[in-house]
Amino acid sequence: MNPLNHLNFSGGPGALPESVLLQVQQSIIAVPEVGLSILGISHRSDWFASVVAELEGNIRELMGLPEDFHVLFLQGGATQQFSMIPMTLLRGKPHPAEYLHTGYWSGKALAEARREGAIRVLWSGEASGFRRLPGDEELAYSPDAPYLHYISNETVEGLQFHRVLGRDDVPRVCDMSSDFLSQPCEAERYSLIYAHAQKNIGPAGVTVVLVRDGVLKNAPADLPGFLDYRSHAQAHSIFNTPPVFAIYVVLLITRWLRNEIGGLSRMAEINRSKAGLMYRRLDDSHGFYRGRAETQDRSLMNVTFNLATPELEQRFLAAAQAAGFSGLSGHRSTGGIRASLYNGLTLSAVEQLTGFMEDFQRKAG
Structure with a gap:
């Protein structure tokens, strides 16, 4: 990925589709x-x-x-x-x-x-x-x-x-x-x-x-x-x-x-796929990435999580920004990490982020 062409995971304004x-x-x-x-x-x-x-x-x-x-x-x-x-x-x-x-x-x-x-x-x-x-x-x-x-x-x-x-x-x-x-x-x-x-x-x-x-x-x-x-x-x-x-x-x-x-039912399928990728990465990390919300109430739009320490979170955010992932900082009232998966964000973008997360965890030990 070209780091000059960042993928927008911001809580808002969110990404717009390329064709739009x-x-x-x-x-x-x-x-x-x-x-x-x-x-x-x-x-x-x-x-x-x-x-x-x-x-x-x-x-x-x-x-x-x-x-x-x-x-x-x-x-x-x-x-x-x-x-x-x-x-x-x-x-x-x-x-x-x-x-x-x-x-x-x-x-x-x-x-x-x-x-x-x-x-x-x-x-x-x-x-x-x-x-x-x-x-x-x-x-x-x-x-x-x-x-x-x-x-x-x-x-x-x-x-x-x-x-x-x-x-x-x-x-x-x-x-x-x-x-x-x-x-x-x-x-x-x-x-x-x-x-x-x-x-x-x-x-x-x-x-x-x-x-x-x-x-x-x-x-x-x-x-x-x-x-x-x-x-x-x-x-x-x-x-x-x-x-x-x-x-x-x-x-x-x-x-x-x-x-x-093709309508909102198809949009929902795509959004569920994106969220599913993110939550599987959290759940399969053995506690390295710690989901904030109770499982039954997890948002399909905003995936919030923490790492073990604020220092590790800052390392994650800096590495993510350098790799071309923008807007992952959590809200000022909660801190942590937030990946927003709005309609305009592609499944490919989420696949790239989850791949980065897996790589970051491996390097961090």
Whole structure:
């Protein structure tokens, strides 16, 4: 491998498929259908309206979305959704919303929700160092909660729910930022799904929000325009100047998923193969590489692990960087090692990393 052409295992922004990068390269010079750079095309143009319409249709097709969902392309990342969701669903409600505290990012959502009303932390993994997720028997849901909020995949800790949580009579709200479009999803069981792009589906700058019409109809009437989902739905995601470039790249990703990969079931097979390689390397290392997450809760997107000492971890990271593997440092809150296996990362890249890991272990004795 040429170390000048590093493989991107970063927790985000993640790798993009090579075929998409080639199209992006061309579009920066000139989008073929328009003859202008994507960086200079008006968001008010008919061409961009067609981009938004096609992207919405592609997401509906890939996910099998029911008709009553709005597909929105917003700004502010998942962080803005931490506020918009309780503003819409919790403000003025007599009962607390229910939240799961399963890691770093779900913890960030709690403080913002408390600004709007009472919340109940249904379960927290903080005492166990966020090394596992709750079983169904540990979750006592309330039928009176205005909604349940959880994160499907915790990127920092490498934890992923492999099931849908909650009651069917309480709205489910899920942050799918780091596993959105990585596998099939029972979208019909949710009231609101959100995901920022810079993991599996594009560059930073755009957040996809899938929200049921019933949520919009019951929202408070006095929300600021920019923080009201209805404003964006009515304007077809062009309420203000949107991130044209980022939205266009997400369109290219959905075309790639549909036309080159063959849909989300096939994408899930590829992602399971990548994760399987990584976890076999950990499990076969006889404790040299120590997985952070409990086996049943391991993430297919973010493989987190440690070595025996911080000094050995730094040697590993330095050697990996020199060998052309980028972005393997763990999150600043946990340290250790993290290999992120998002959609755009190839199986070949994971094979090269696991080969490097085997070689490093052998040399380290």
